[in-house]
Each structure stands twice: as C-alpha cells, then as structure tokens.
Amino acid sequence: MHNHSRKQISNNLLxxxxxxxxxxxxxxxxxxxxxxxxxxWSMMEVAIFSLFGLTLLSxxxxxxxxxxxxxxxxxxxxxxxxVFQIIQIVPLPSQLVALISSNIYLLKSSYAVADAEQWMALALDPTQAVISTIKGISYYLLLLATLLLINNFNRLKWLLICLIAIGTWQAFYGSLMALSGVEKSFFWQFNNNNAANGSFVYKNHFANFLMLSLSIGMGYLVAMLNKGKTRLNRAHLTNVLAMFTSGKVTLRIALAIMVIALVLSRSRMGNTAFFVALSISGLMALWLMRDKSKSLLMLLISIFFIDVVILGSYFGIDKVKERIEDTRIETEIRGDVNEYSVELIKLFPETGTGGGSYYSTFEMVKGDDVKSFxxxxxxxxxxxxxxxxxxxxMWLALLIIVTLLHxxxxxxxxNSKMLQGVGFxxxxxxxxxxxxxxxDFNLQAPANAAIFHIILALAWIAHSGLKSKKYIEELA
Structure with a gap:
C-alpha cells in the first residue's frame, strides 16, 4: 500500500x-x-446500522x-x-417446512386457523425470532465495521485502550457499589448488595464483561513487554524504574481494579473462566512467543501473585471459593432445567425452535418440579x-475454533509486538x-455479545491484517 493511499484511508474525515x-x-x-x-438494544441497533452505513460511505x-x-x-x-437467522423468519411453503422439520410443521399445523396455512415460518415464535435476527444482523455489521475501520496501528491501539477504560470504569463503579453498603444503586436505582454488578442487572453478565476487558488489558500488557532475554543488569533496572513513569503502571492499576471487581462479583464461573483462560493463554504464549518467554513468565507470575493472592484475599476470594464448593447444592435446579431443555433439542434438532424462543418453548417440556420461570x-x-x-x-462452534487458532x-x-499482544x-x-x-447465557446480553464480536474481529486483524511494514507502532 503506497503512502499516499494509506494517508487517504487514515485521514478520511468520514x-x-x-x-x-x-x-x-x-x-x-x-x-x-x-x-x-x-x-x-434498539438504540444499539440504530447506532450500529448508522455506523456501518457511514463506514461504507467512507x-x-x-x-x-x-x-x-x-x-x-x-x-x-x-x-x-x-442468512440462516433470516430464513427462520421468512414464511416458507408448508410442504417445505414439513420436509425440513416435521415437528415444527406438526406443531404449527395443530394451532393453525381453519383455512390451513399454505405458508409458515420455521420459527415457533416469529416475533421473538425477528428481534433476535435484527440483533444478529447488527452484531455482524459491527464486526464488519471493525474490520474495515481498524486499518492502522494507531486506531488499533486506541480501540484497545477504550475497551480497557470501559472495563475499568465498570469495575470501579461495581466495586464502589458493592463496598458502599447503600440500598439502591447510584444509577437506575436497583437494589444493591455486596456482590458487584456494575451497571448490569445480572452479576454474571458483569463478571463476563470484566473477563473480556481483562483479556484485552492482559494482551495490551503483553504487547508492551520487551523482547529478548530478561537480565538483571543496570540497563534492565533502569527500564524497570522507567516503567513506573510510563503507561504500564496505569495499566497494571486498571487490571488490579478489574480483578477486585471480578472477585467482588462473587461469580463462580466468571472468576474460574478468567483464571483458567489466563493460565491456558499464558502457557500457549510461553510456547509460541519464544522471544518474550522470560519477561512473559515474570508478568504471569506477578499477575497471579499480586492479583490473586494479595488482592483476592483482601477483597474476599474466599467467598468465591465457598460458592464454588457449594455449587452442587445451589445449581441442582439448574441441572434439572438442563435435563428438560435437552428434550427440546431432541424434538427440534434440524433448525431449532427459532431465535429468542427458549422462554416460551421451555414451557412445553418443563416438569412440575420446576416452579421458577x-x-x-x-x-x-x-x-x-x-x-x-x-x-x-456446530457451524458457529467451528467458526469460533478457527478464530481461536488464528x-x-x-x-x-x-513480528509486531502489538499484534502478538492482540493475539494473546x-x-x-x-x-x-x-x-x-x-x-450462563452471556451472549444473550447485548453489551457482551457486541464486545465479543469486536474481539472476534480483532483476532482476525491480529492474524491477517495490518501487514504493511511501513506502519509505525506506538505503544503507550
């Protein structure tokens, strides 16, 4: 890419x-x-459609x-x-529906009006399926807009910083609420307790959001590591001292705040997912990123020691541990729900019941022992x-696995430190x-689903994008 064309892309006002x-x-x-x-989520959809339209015009x-x-x-x-989501909501000839999913056809025929419907949608609850499809389209367009807009290292850097800053603010607000003891949250006036949930209603959605933000922060920290061997000479000590006046300290403080909030969320699997994901990614990085192995190992040890042992102990990781140990008793009803849910998979394995239809279709199979909605x-x-x-x-699972491999x-x-960090x-x-x-159902929370689509886009950018050697990396 020539300098002139690159400037046109980077400096385009739109x-x-x-x-x-x-x-x-x-x-x-x-x-x-x-x-x-x-x-x-309607505001989100309007914003994303507008964003994508403006991106295309740019x-x-x-x-x-x-x-x-x-x-x-x-x-x-x-x-x-x-496209499959759209097909679920488009009326199809009843004979075709019978061919694709006999149970969908039988169920829809049983409550059809007297003059038998000639056309029917695959979704059992078309209204909810339309809502889910519009969400799905907006997430997809958000991913495309990200792939198109992140075309230089400066934009990539500030996107990462933005995601870290958002997670830090949510963590600070969530921790403040959990430790304040007030009855109502500052925003939205929800009932408040000692479990942090930020501006989310559900603490596990909050924990998942923090896990995603922490992942971005960890990757950015990995990008800032010095290449080569780590030796305790005078130059290295100077670098260590310089770190305390650079963005690294700010980033470590941000990560510590997010870890505190994650612990305060009391989310069992949220905490487990973070530490297991960090361990697996760290081991893979030690194996794959050979030029950073020692400095990376020191970083991972510091994260586990400072964040887990010290901060976790002070802010109550023992309570999370107790909840994990008591999981079997607490989640017994959840296990029953899953057993009944499997019946829905057996009934409609081909195309499912339609996006957003779980809450209505579960009533068909749940037992008398399940009283909750x-x-x-x-x-x-x-x-x-x-x-x-x-x-x-299975198709979605394949996409996610391929993205993870990339x-x-x-x-x-x-070779780029930044792109290696984004890969991490x-x-x-x-x-x-x-x-x-x-x-949990974290992808049913629009904020988390949208951020996850951004992360999928970033994985592909890290692997396949920003290939010009003339781009200059500028780390904070």
Whole structure:
C-alpha cells in the first residue's frame, strides 16, 4: 500500500467520524443495564446500522472488497449464519417446512386457523425470532465495521485502550457499589448488595464483561513487554524504574481494579473462566512467543501473585471459593432445567425452535418440579442448539475454533509486538467465553455479545491484517 493511499484511508474525515462513533458506542453499551432492555438494544441497533452505513460511505468499494477479502472465513462464515437467522423468519411453503422439520410443521399445523396455512415460518415464535435476527444482523455489521475501520496501528491501539477504560470504569463503579453498603444503586436505582454488578442487572453478565476487558488489558500488557532475554543488569533496572513513569503502571492499576471487581462479583464461573483462560493463554504464549518467554513468565507470575493472592484475599476470594464448593447444592435446579431443555433439542434438532424462543418453548417440556420461570437456558451452548438447531450451532462452534487458532497463530507468526499482544488478548477472551458459556447465557446480553464480536474481529486483524511494514507502532 503506497503512502499516499494509506494517508487517504487514515485521514478520511468520514472514516474518522465512524471510528469515533465505534468507540463511543462501545463505551455506551454496558451502561443501560448491559443494553439488555428493548429500548437499549434498539438504540444499539440504530447506532450500529448508522455506523456501518457511514463506514461504507467512507471508503471505495474496491477498498471494502480488498479489506474484507483478508478476513473472508469469518466474514463468509458468520454471514451464512445470519442468512440462516433470516430464513427462520421468512414464511416458507408448508410442504417445505414439513420436509425440513416435521415437528415444527406438526406443531404449527395443530394451532393453525381453519383455512390451513399454505405458508409458515420455521420459527415457533416469529416475533421473538425477528428481534433476535435484527440483533444478529447488527452484531455482524459491527464486526464488519471493525474490520474495515481498524486499518492502522494507531486506531488499533486506541480501540484497545477504550475497551480497557470501559472495563475499568465498570469495575470501579461495581466495586464502589458493592463496598458502599447503600440500598439502591447510584444509577437506575436497583437494589444493591455486596456482590458487584456494575451497571448490569445480572452479576454474571458483569463478571463476563470484566473477563473480556481483562483479556484485552492482559494482551495490551503483553504487547508492551520487551523482547529478548530478561537480565538483571543496570540497563534492565533502569527500564524497570522507567516503567513506573510510563503507561504500564496505569495499566497494571486498571487490571488490579478489574480483578477486585471480578472477585467482588462473587461469580463462580466468571472468576474460574478468567483464571483458567489466563493460565491456558499464558502457557500457549510461553510456547509460541519464544522471544518474550522470560519477561512473559515474570508478568504471569506477578499477575497471579499480586492479583490473586494479595488482592483476592483482601477483597474476599474466599467467598468465591465457598460458592464454588457449594455449587452442587445451589445449581441442582439448574441441572434439572438442563435435563428438560435437552428434550427440546431432541424434538427440534434440524433448525431449532427459532431465535429468542427458549422462554416460551421451555414451557412445553418443563416438569412440575420446576416452579421458577426461565427466560434463558443457563448454558449458551444449549440455548443456541435449541433455538437454531444442531447444524447451525456446530457451524458457529467451528467458526469460533478457527478464530481461536488464528489468534494463537498471530502470537507465533506476527513480528509486531502489538499484534502478538492482540493475539494473546483475543485467545484469552475466547477461551474465557467458551468456559463461562457452559453455565450462563452471556451472549444473550447485548453489551457482551457486541464486545465479543469486536474481539472476534480483532483476532482476525491480529492474524491477517495490518501487514504493511511501513506502519509505525506506538505503544503507550
């Protein structure tokens, strides 16, 4: 890419406005209860559609095609899933529905009006499926906009800083609420207790959001490590002293604040997912990033010792440990719910019951022993399989695994410190999400789902993007 064309891309006024819109959107998403209210996710959708439209206007068609071609597996793969979401809500000939899913056809025929319907949608609850599809399209467009807008290291750097700052603010606010003892939260006036949940309603969604933010922060810290061997000579000691006047100390304080809030959330799997994801990503990085092995090892040891042992002990990680030990008793009803939910998978394995339909279809199979109302399965894998069927869920799983492998490859093959760090960040975030999804419905919270799509985009950028050697990295 020539300098002239690169300047045109970087300095385009419309693209700069779109980029700022992206950062402001990310800052806003967690504030209105994790955007998990109809009015909040509607605002998110309008903002994302506007952002994507402005992004398209910013660049030539040739640039859009060439850029997205770099990331074609995720662009095509996720696009196919979005098309499937649309197919679920489009009326189809009843004979075709019977051929695709006999149980959907039988169920819909049983409550059809007297003049038998000739056309019907695959979704059992078309209204909820439309809502889920619009969300899905907006997440997809957010991913595409990110792939198009993050075309230089400066934009990548400030996107990472923005995500870290948002997580730190949420962590500070959540910790303040948990430690304050006030009855009502400062914002939204929700009942407050000693478990941190930030501006989210559900503490596990808050913990998941922090886990994603911590992953980005850890990756940025890895990007700032010095290459080569770590020796305790005078020059190294000077570097250590210089660190205390650089952005590294600010970043470590931000990470410490987020760890404190994660512990205060009392989320069992949120804490488990973070520490397991950090351990796995750290071991992979030690294996793959050979030029940073010693400094990386020292960093990981400091994270575990300072953040886990000291901060965790002071702010009550023992309470999280107690909750983990008591998990079997506390989650017994959740296990029953999962057993009943499996029946829905058996009934509708081909195309599922339709996006957003779990809360209504679960009533069909739940036993008399389940008295509570469940609007989500406490397992994202199960909910996706119920609502979209086994083939579509397997397709999504394949996309995520391929993206994770590309994040690992970025750590190994990219020469850029920043891109290696982004590879670490996205690998850790994906592993953490895959773990946390086993017991919660984090991807049903729009703020978390949107941030996760950004992280998927960043994994592909780390592996396949920003390849010009003339780009200059500027780390804080």
């Amino acid at each position: 693209s700069n406005i779109a980029y700022v819109m992206l950062l402001l959107l990310l800052a806003w998403l967690p504030i209105p209860l994790g955007s998990n209210r109809p009015w909040a 660049y030539s068609l040739n640039y859009v095609k060439q850029t997205l071609a770099l990331y074609w597996p995720i662009v095509l793969g996720l696009g196919i899933f979005v 469940f609007d989500h399965a406490h397992n994202d894998y199960m909910q996706f399989t119920i609502e979209y069927g086994i083939p579509a869920t 994040a690992f490859r970025a750590m190994k093959h990219r 960040a996205t690998a850790m975030a994906i592993i953490g999400m895959l773990i946390h999804m086993t017991v």
